[in-house]
Amino acid sequence: MTATVTGDVQEQVLGIVRKSQEMTLDAIKQVVETVNNAAEKLPPVPFADKLPSLTRLPGASALPAPATVVSATFDFLDRLLAEQRKFAGELIKSTAPLRPTAEPAAAEPPEAAE
Numbered sequence: 001m002t003a004t005v006t007g008d009v010q011e012q013v014l015g016i017v018r019k020s021q022e023m024t025l026d027a028i029k030q031v032v033e034t035v036n037n038a039a040e041k042l043p044p045v046p047f048a049d050k051l052p053s054l055t056r057l058p059g060a061s062a063l064p065a066p067a068t069v070v071s072a073t074f075d076f077l078d079r080l081l082a083e084q085r086k087f088a089g090e091l092i093k094s095t096a097p098l099r100p101t102a103e104p105a106a107a108e109p110p111e112a113a114e
Contacts (some may be wrong), residue, residue: 045051064072
């Protein structure tokens, strides 16, 4: 029963996370579209050629692409989580002698017939 309830709660949480991610992506896409549409209607910026661009910033070419940073971060987090899982398992094993052993619940005796 507890496993089912826990699984149900976990699925609900994951569903909420997915929905909030979808809503966030939709909102970001709308903002980008709105900004692009508005930018097309604006007059040119005076002295725009004098402003630094990303390609002209010192060291900008050495920076990794955003997708590379995200991928590397999640790869690291995968490894970190695996180490944490391993550690938690070892912790449970090493503390087992301190915990009472769980005995299977005894079947309830049948009610006496009246």
